Amino acid sequence: MxxxxxxxxxxxxxxxxxxxxxxxxxxxxxxxxxxxxxxxDSEYGAATFTSGSFDIVGSTTGTGTFTNHPVGSQAALSFTAPFSGMAPGNTVYALFSVKTSASSVKGNVQVTAGTTGGTGLAPSMTYGVKTIAGTTCDSGAYAGGTVVVADGTALTAGAASAQALLAAGGNQINYCFAVTLKSDAPNTAQGLTAIQTWILLGTST
Structure with a gap:
């Protein structure tokens, strides 16, 4: 139990x-x-990064040596006659070519208005800018160019758009400037001068 x-x-x-x-x-x-x-077990990957540089150079002839033209050392544009004795209705032309330097990255360049000086002729003047295929900037080349700044623009205004620049001088942009003394310039404009600076503003992309 x-x-x-x-x-x-x-x-x-x-x-x-x-x-x-x-x-x-x-x-x-x-x-x-x-x-x-x-x-x-592990695998590791590493890399060293180095920044590039952006640099544009210019020439008033479009051939030969292209150099830097910083503020204070502006390139003297070679306008056609009669730039030193203009009469109402006269238009004069000048070339300025730009590209990137040999070690530069790519970017854009845009025509902008800089300072205007002289003794008072500037208000009686207008200008236009076109890109041209060659390096001869005259009335014929200008007529066949591509508009960058419209004719009749005041000296104080710049371009609305930019042009592309390839790296390492891969392309050259030839700007043809056309400056006109207005046909209705007043008698008081006689004997006056205008000193105009344009800035070709480059930006890396």
């Missing part, structure tokens, strides 16, 4: 066995995790 005491003893024995099994499992689990290992 099984007594209550026997049942209690059997229950305590089962409980001890379960605890022993659980404890053994925990010990085995910890031991297993501690002995696991993985081999590993």
């Amino acid at each position: 099984v007594t209550r005491r026997d049942m209690r003893d059997a229950k305590r024995l089962r409980s001890r066995r379960i605890r022993a099994i659980l404890a053994g499992g925990l010990v085995l689990g910890v031991g297993g995790a501690a002995t696991l290992a993985a081999w590993n």
Whole structure:
């Protein structure tokens, strides 16, 4: 006959066995995790980056040596006659060519108006600019060029758009400037002078 005491003893024995099994499992689990290992290997990539530079150079002839013309050392544009004795309605022409230097990155260049000086002739003058295929800037070449600044523009205004320049002098832009003394210039404009500076503003892209 099984007594209550026997049942209690059997229950305590089962409980001890379960605890022993659980404890053994925990010990085995910890031991297993501690002995696991993985081999590993890595590959690394690196690069050195260096910035480029942007530089445009210009020429008043479009041939030969192109050089820098910073502020204070502006290129003297060679206008056709009669730039030193203009009469109302006269138009004179001058070339200015630009490109990037041999070590330059690519970019854009835009004709902008710089300073206007002299003794007061500038308000009686207008100008236009076209790009031309060759380096001869005269009335014929100008007539066949592509408009950059529309004829009749005041000296104080610049171009609305820019032209693309390839890197390392990959292309040359020949600008033909046409400056006109208005046909209705007043008598008071006689004997006056105008000193105009244009800026060919280059920007890297």
